[in-house]
Amino acid sequence: MINLSLRLRSTLLALIALTIFIPVTVFTLDKAFIESLTQAKHNELKLMNLALVSAFELNGDIPYMPELLYEEQLNLPDSGYIGLIVFRNKIVWKSASSLHNDLIASPPPPAVGDENFITDDSGAIDNIDHYFTYAFTAEFAAERNFEPVHFYILNDRQEFENERTAFVNNLWRWMLLLSAALMVLLIVGINVVLSPVRGLIKEISLTASGQQRHLTRHYPQEFTALKHSINRLLDSEEEQRSRYKNSLDDLAHSLKTPLAVAMGTDGLPAETQEALGQIHNIIQRQLKRAAASKSGWQATIDAVPLTEKLLNAMSKVHQDKQLKLFRTGSPTCKFKGDETDLMEMLGNILDNACKAANSQVRITLQQAEKWSYIVIDDDGPGIPNHLKSQLLARGARLDTYVEGQGIGMAVVADLIAIYEGRLEIKDSELGGAQISLSFPLT
Amino acid sequence: MRMLIAEDDSRLLTQLDTFLQQHGFSVDLADNGENALYQLQEYTYDLAIVDIGLPVMDGFDVIRKARQDNIKTPILILTARDRWQEKVEGLDAGADDYLTQPFHNEELLARVKALIRRASGQANPTIRFGPISLDTVAEEITVNEQRLDLTAYEYKVMEYLMLNPQKVVSKTELTEHIYDQDFDLDSNVIEVFVGRLRKKIDPEGTLRPIETLRGRGYRLNRDL
Numbered sequence: 001m002i003n004l005s006l007r008l009r010s011t012l013l014a015l016i017a018l019t020i021f022i023p024v025t026v027f028t029l030d031k032a033f034i035e036s037l038t039q040a041k042h043n044e045l046k047l048m049n050l051a052l053v054s055a056f057e058l059n060g061d062i063p064y065m066p067e068l069l070y071e072e073q074l075n076l077p078d079s080g081y082i083g084l085i086v087f088r089n090k091i092v093w094k095s096a097s098s099l100h101n102d103l104i105a106s107p108p109p110p111a112v113g114d115e116n117f118i119t120d121d122s123g124a125i126d127n128i129d130h131y132f133t134y135a136f137t138a139e140f141a142a143e144r145n146f147e148p149v150h151f152y153i154l155n156d157r158q159e160f161e162n163e164r165t166a167f168v169n170n171l172w173r174w175m176l177l178l179s180a181a182l183m184v185l186l187i188v189g190i191n192v193v194l195s196p197v198r199g200l201i202k203e204i205s206l207t208a209s210g211q212q213r214h215l216t217r218h219y220p221q222e223f224t225a226l227k228h229s230i231n232r233l234l235d236s237e238e239e240q241r242s243r244y245k246n247s248l249d250d251l252a253h254s255l256k257t258p259l260a261v262a263m264g265t266d267g268l269p270a271e272t273q274e275a276l277g278q279i280h281n282i283i284q285r286q287l288k289r290a291a292a293s294k295s296g297w298q299a300t301i302d303a304v305p306l307t308e309k310l311l312n313a314m315s316k317v318h319q320d321k322q323l324k325l326f327r328t329g330s331p332t333c334k335f336k337g338d339e340t341d342l343m344e345m346l347g348n349i350l351d352n353a354c355k356a357a358n359s360q361v362r363i364t365l366q367q368a369e370k371w372s373y374i375v376i377d378d379d380g381p382g383i384p385n386h387l388k389s390q391l392l393a394r395g396a397r398l399d400t401y402v403e404g405q406g407i408g409m410a411v412v413a414d415l416i417a418i419y420e421g422r423l424e425i426k427d428s429e430l431g432g433a434q435i436s437l438s439f440p441l442t
Numbered sequence: 443m444r445m446l447i448a449e450d451d452s453r454l455l456t457q458l459d460t461f462l463q464q465h466g467f468s469v470d471l472a473d474n475g476e477n478a479l480y481q482l483q484e485y486t487y488d489l490a491i492v493d494i495g496l497p498v499m500d501g502f503d504v505i506r507k508a509r510q511d512n513i514k515t516p517i518l519i520l521t522a523r524d525r526w527q528e529k530v531e532g533l534d535a536g537a538d539d540y541l542t543q544p545f546h547n548e549e550l551l552a553r554v555k556a557l558i559r560r561a562s563g564q565a566n567p568t569i570r571f572g573p574i575s576l577d578t579v580a581e582e583i584t585v586n587e588q589r590l591d592l593t594a595y596e597y598k599v600m601e602y603l604m605l606n607p608q609k610v611v612s613k614t615e616l617t618e619h620i621y622d623q624d625f626d627l628d629s630n631v632i633e634v635f636v637g638r639l640r641k642k643i644d645p646e647g648t649l650r651p652i653e654t655l656r657g658r659g660y661r662l663n664r665d666l
Contacts, residue, residue, distance in 0.1 A: 249523045253495055256522040260544035261453045264461065280544050284524060291525075310526070313533040317540070319560060340527045347526025 006197070007190055014186040018179045026171050033167050037160060042117050045134035045153045048074070049115075052083050052151045056093075058140040063092045063149070073097060080156035082125065087149050102126040109150035112137045120157065130157040196220050204230070209442060210300040210336045234297060245340070248291045255283050288411045292341050292418045300334040300441065303342060303365055303374065310346055311363070314354050324360040333365035333372050336441050337419050345415050348408035349376050349435050356380030356432060373438045380432035388425040443558060443598065444468040444619040446490040448478035448504065449520065450497050458491070461547050462554070466581060466594050466601075468621050475499025482508045487515045488558050488602075488619060491550075492537070494521040494528060502535045509536035516557040555579065562605035569604050572666030574643060574651060576604045583643075590642050595620060599635045600643075603652065603662045612659035636660060 004012070051071050057064040063085065073081035074095035083095035086106050094103060107124050110116040114137060121133040132155040139146040196219050203215045207230075214234060215227045262268075263276050304327070311325045335342050346363075353361045357378040364375040416423045421439040428434035445467045449455040452473070459469050470485065472478035475496040482490060482504070490508075494501035505517055516539075519532040524542035532540055538557055541550060555578045559567060569576045573586045583590045583600055592600070598620040603611060613632045636652055643651045653661045 249525075252524070253522040256524075256543040257451045257454055260522075261451070261457055263544045264454070264457045264547050276544070288525075309530050309534065313526075313530045316533050316538060319538075320556065340525060343526045343530065347529070 007194060010190045011187060014183060014190075018182060022175050022179055026168065026175055029171055030164070030168050034164060037163065038119055041119075041132055041155065041160065042134070045117070045132060045155060046115065046136075048081065048083070048153045049134050049136050049151050052085065052153070053136065053138050056085060056140070056149065056151070058087075058142060058147075058149070060143045063087050065093045069095070080159055082152075082154040084152035084154065085149060086152070088147070098125075101128065106150070107133050107135060107152060107154075109148070110135050110137050112139050112148050121154070125154065128154075128156050128158075131155055132157060132160070196223055200227070207234070208297050210298050213299045237297070241338075245291050248287050252283065252287050256280070259283075285411055285414070288344065289414050289418070292338070292415050298337055300336045301339050301342070303333045303335045303346075303372065304331065306339060306343055307346060307363055307365060310343065310350055313347075314350050314361070317351070318354040321354070321357070322359075323354055323357055325354070325363075326360070327363050327365065329365040330367050333367045333374070334441055335372055335439055337439070341415050341419070345412045345437065346374065346376075348412050349437075352408060353378040353380070353433070353435070358432075360430060362430065367441075370441050371438050372441055373436065375434060375436045377428035377430045377434045378432040379428070379430040382427055382431065383425060383433045443488040443601065444470070444485070444621075445554070446470045446472060446478065446481055446485075446487045446492075446515075448472040448475065448490065448496055448501070449493045450474060450495070451493075458550075461550075465551055466598055467554075468598075468619065473497075475501065475504045479504045479507055482513050482515060483511055486615070486618060488561070488605075489554055490515050490517045491554070492517055492519055494519055494523065494532060502531060505532065505535040505537050514561075516561045518553055518557055552579070558605065571604060571607065571651075571662060573649070574604070574666065576601060585643050585649075592639075592642065596635050596639050596642070599632070600639055603660060607662045607664075610655050610659050610661045615659070 048071050051069065052074075055066055055069055065085065068075055069083075071081070071083075073079040074083045074097050076097055077099035079097045081095070082098040082101060082103075083093075084091055084098075084103070084106060085093040086109065091103060091106055103124060104126055105124050107118070107121060108116075116133070116135040118133040118135075120130055122130050124133075125131065132153075134153045134155075136151045137148050138151065140149050199217055200215070200219060200223055203212070203217055206212050207215060214231045217227075219227050259276060259280055263273065263280075268276075307327055311327060315323070315325050350361065350363065353376050357380045360379050362377045364373075364377070366373040366375075413423060416437060416439075419439055421437055424436040426434045426436065443466070445462060447455060447458050447462070447469055449458065449471075450473050455471055455473065459471060462469050470481055470487070472481055476498045478490070478492060478496065479499065481487075492501045492504055496504065499507075501519060501521075505519070508515070508517070517537045519529070519537040519540045520543060521528050521532065521540060522543040529540045529542075538560070539553055541553055555567065559569070559578055567577065567579045569578070575584045575587075577584070578601070581597060583592060583597065599616060602616060602619050616632050636654075640650075640652055643649065649663070649666065651663050651666060653663050655661060
């Protein structure tokens, strides 16, 4: 049950409800129908019996009945209705309808003035197994005194049973049809009810995968609060990241300015200079690692405009070298993460490439389904094989450039690890080094 | 060369001031963004060093507004926030180069000189006109490979003229670029420096390296 979907649960519940509801309804309606039909039969037989009583006459001790009665059912053989009159314990009259029926015994009589209605009687008629019996005893003036005369109407149950069976069959048929219609209605209803839930799930997954920043669709009232809560949570997470980053910036500022003063002091011994340089490297690297803000629900950004900005900046900074800086690859390339972090990685690599390059630096952006690829090539001296792995080590500084603090590539390696990306260093077809970065988009 | 340093940390400001003065720069100081912008608008500098984290108005705004006012002074941004985003934003706003704190003074000096050189259209640290050559790194002038023994102010005058070779430079301009803002201006001193320079560069009187344009100022001899 734990793993069943909401839709399956609702459908199962509806099925169970219908499985219980339908037979109970049929049973209840059948019972009500039988009661009502039996009551109608009682009234019918009572009227028929009264007709017998009114037609009966006693001349002295001789009972008399007309040859034909108003009740046609009693005149017609095999009609299912049989009339009987018992006087002085003898059947003195039986209706013409009993032509093909032998009467075995007369049913037990009621007291004078009483009626007796038996719904399922048997044993009085040879070829009718079950029948209704309505009996009434009236007193008639005989020769000497009043004597009881018993009037019976027997009615074959077969017709009653047929009617009931037809009703029950009809009832089942309609109930099943109704159930099917209800099931269809329920399934459609469940889908309609669950549609906002599906929309919400889809939007949450789009937000989680970074394709949108907030939940924007309109939802039923019940989900509005949830939507607002999720959006508030996303905003507060972003604000917190930005606050955290700003705090780290302020910390960097307040640590580095006195460090700059210390390093600028005249006549500082070389060991002290070196120690201050190390302190700076540690601060720089650790703060950058701490400021890296990868989170699960981060929006994707387009790396292309950011790359263009960086290339403009590089062309300004390295203006003296008159480098050809250019971008190739896809017109857009997504990166799932923080813009500052991507800029930090690409800035460091491009800056190194510009310092090393003789005449050109190329950046290639490509986007596949689940990964984005960024490749930076230069036509500088390249990196010897045995130094490639060392370049990514902590604080490594293999170049001979005047500028730079020597931890740029280590910061890049840290950030790539945080973003679960990959970093490769190869020889470029341009003649120098090729640095390839790949980042997952999910 | 006249320079503006906008930095709010007084210790760093003093240190930069001392260091750059030692290297022959006339330095004006500003300790907040508003003052820095005002000074950039009011005076002509050869270079400005602007800290990003300035009070009152941050460095980005100072640079942006200065560029909007068509001030072309080369600007080096100084930042303790050494993220590329800040550097790119600063360069985007109109700065020409950046330097992250902490830095070695030598690196600062190299960047400053490179920027001044670049602004004058010279890519090479050594600028040559005929037999005269100016080494902006070593801060020395040679004539026919012979190093001249110049005072700091003489060097400054010659450096300015060589970095602005097509330009007629007035005495006032020269004064502004080799002296600090609060220096008591006396244009006669410039005439003395120019006279001494002519003698040291061209004792025979054959080169005539500095032309005098009466009532207008001085210009480097274009026929050198």
